[in-house]
Amino acid sequence: MxxxxxxxxxxxxxxxxxxxxxxxxxxSQPLYASCSNITGDSGNDEIIFRKAEGEGGTDQTRxxxxxxxxxxxxxxxxxxxFTDVRVQKILLRLTGxxxxxxxxxxxxKGAGVAKVALMSDxxxxxxxxxxxxxxxxxxxxxxxxxxxxxxxxVLSEDPELEGLNTSKLVFIDISQRVPLKKRTxxxxxxxxxxxKASWEERDVTLQKYFPQxxxxxGLPRMFQQxxxxxMLDDGKHEYILNRACSQFEIDDPEYIRVTQRTYEHxxxxxxxxxxxxxxxxxxxxxxxxxxxxxxxxxxxxxxxESLEDSLDLVKLYHIVHPSCKSAEKVASMPDATPxxxxxxxxxxDATQKSLVQQAIQTYEKExxxxxxxxxxx
Amino acid sequence: xxxxxxxxxxxxxxxxxxxxxxxxxxRAQRSGKIKEMIGSYDxxxxxxxxKLVAVDFQKLQKWLGFGAVPxxxxxxxxxxxxxxxxxxxxxxxxxxxxxxxxxxxxxMQAKEETQETAAIQVNEDTQPDSTEDxxx
Numbered sequence: 001m002x003x004x005x006x007x008x009x010x011x012x013x014x015x016x017x018x019x020x021x022x023x024x025x026x027x028s029q030p031l032y033a034s035c036s037n038i039t040g041d042s043g044n045d046e047i048i049f050r051k052a053e054g055e056g057g058t059d060q061t062r063x064x065x066x067x068x069x070x071x072x073x074x075x076x077x078x079x080x081x082f083t084d085v086r087v088q089k090i091l092l093r094l095t096g097x098x099x100x101x102x103x104x105x106x107x108x109k110g111a112g113v114a115k116v117a118l119m120s121d122x123x124x125x126x127x128x129x130x131x132x133x134x135x136x137x138x139x140x141x142x143x144x145x146x147x148x149x150x151x152x153x154v155l156s157e158d159p160e161l162e163g164l165n166t167s168k169l170v171f172i173d174i175s176q177r178v179p180l181k182k183r184t185x186x187x188x189x190x191x192x193x194x195x196k197a198s199w200e201e202r203d204v205t206l207q208k209y210f211p212q213x214x215x216x217x218g219l220p221r222m223f224q225q226x227x228x229x230x231m232l233d234d235g236k237h238e239y240i241l242n243r244a245c246s247q248f249e250i251d252d253p254e255y256i257r258v259t260q261r262t263y264e265h266x267x268x269x270x271x272x273x274x275x276x277x278x279x280x281x282x283x284x285x286x287x288x289x290x291x292x293x294x295x296x297x298x299x300x301x302x303x304x305e306s307l308e309d310s311l312d313l314v315k316l317y318h319i320v321h322p323s324c325k326s327a328e329k330v331a332s333m334p335d336a337t338p339x340x341x342x343x344x345x346x347x348x349d350a351t352q353k354s355l356v357q358q359a360i361q362t363y364e365k366e367x368x369x370x371x372x373x374x375x376x377x
Numbered sequence: 378x379x380x381x382x383x384x385x386x387x388x389x390x391x392x393x394x395x396x397x398x399x400x401x402x403x404r405a406q407r408s409g410k411i412k413e414m415i416g417s418y419d420x421x422x423x424x425x426x427x428k429l430v431a432v433d434f435q436k437l438q439k440w441l442g443f444g445a446v447p448x449x450x451x452x453x454x455x456x457x458x459x460x461x462x463x464x465x466x467x468x469x470x471x472x473x474x475x476x477x478x479x480x481x482x483x484x485m486q487a488k489e490e491t492q493e494t495a496a497i498q499v500n501e502d503t504q505p506d507s508t509e510d511x512x513x
Binding site: 155156158160161162163164165166167168169170171172173174175176184186187188192194204205208209 | 416422425426427428429430431432433434435436454457458459463467468470471472474475478
């Protein structure tokens with residue numbers, strides 16, 4: 001069942017990507033060698049994509065799919081919104097598939113040398129298709145989740161053991177074939193309490209006994225606040241995000257801090273295109289949408305003159321925040337053009353209204369000058 | 378010979394490290410006749426003041442089913458880990474250590490008090506006898 005679901009989903013993803021009008025595969029381009037060095041998947045979680053009950057904003061869909069805007073519970077759990085099928089589709093479309101970027105040479109262990117081969121057009125087409133399917137794996141988005149709840153379970157209190165040890169005793173179960181998240185790790189404190197190990201203790205102990213490549217024990221110095229700022233100023237956004245993905249669990253508060261700081265820095269400098277066609281573009285877009293900060297992003301899309309991307313972004317906003325004013329207005333006008341939808345958003349929900357409206361005006365002028373108001377590219 | 382779950386001391390000078398193994402009870406631990414290694418215990422605390430104990434509980438239960446018997450110290454450790462009830466020797470050792478600590482603290486306090494009184498006396502001897510003058 002799970003396997004067939006995966007296949008169906010892979011086919012769905014590939015159709016979306018291959019038909020994405022943002023980046024068409026051009027058959028006459030040479031194919032570069034694939035590098036299997038992109039840092040591996042951090043968690044072992046399967047993302048269960050939930051089907052929305054309909055494409056429209058019905059009440060049922062609202063309850064199931066989108067988070068209510070300001071309740072604390074949903075603030076802490078963006079995961080529910082992220083795993084919505086409609087959200088995933090839009091994020092994938094926006095990410096795009098630039099084979100040259102995905103298969104770019106990176107200096108790393110196991111990186112291969114470029115191969116040159118002589119092929120017929122048909123063979124090349126086949127190779128291109130298989131490369132695109134493989135690229136889907138590299139574009140797997142690390143899920144955006146809320147911070148994990150701290151572990152606070154005491155198994156036993158034995159004050160009569162006070163004085164036996166001056167250090168903690170950490171017990172880990174090293175039985176075979178147990179998933180990392182289910183491994184039992186307990187700690188006997190010097191005062192005699194037996195409790196479950198905290199998340200930090202778990203991460204460190206598991207890394208000692210079941211080391212994962214690309215992870216260090218403890219926080220790498222790169223992720224300390226000052227060093228992180230240096231790296232961000234150097235423009236190493238993708239590197240930071242890749243390393244964070246391999247170092248931390250997705251729901252680790254440290255991971256959330258590092259990624260959110262990186263996204264904010266990108267927002268401040270307007271360097272959204274750095275992450276285009278990488279696995280981090282989707283989560284970044286989702287972060288801005290979830291926390292209602294899409295204005296600069298929208299302006300960037302409009303400046304690029306991609307109406308489709310801008311429309312996708314606003315649609316995503318409406319899915320994630322279905323009770324916002326512009327969503328309700330758009331639901332009441334079924335025949336709205338893309339520009340009208342974006343204008344509705346700019347009027348009602350944009351936090352930097354004037355910026356967005358100006359960008360829309362500039363876009364309209366450009367369109368008029370080139371004589372076309374239809375969807376471009 | 379009895380099948381035991383016991384410690385086997387490895388490591389080197391001034392750096393003990395125990396493997397938790399299944400082997401005959403009276404055999405030499407480094408004779409190489411270990412039936413299976415099912416864990417480890419590091420008696421030296423690390424930077425976070427932790428002593429790490431790793432046990433393959435599935436294998437442990439399997440060998441217990443075969444009739445292996447944990448030694449006293451392994452049973453104590455497993456008791457502290459929650460697999461067994463706490464060993465009586467753990468309670469006894471803890472009590473002994475607490476008594477020793479209390480005694481040491483009491484001794485130190487007594488020592489400090491005697492030192493203080495000695496210091497006060499010395500001060501009184503060296504100073505002029507103001508109290509005698511006052512009483513007269």
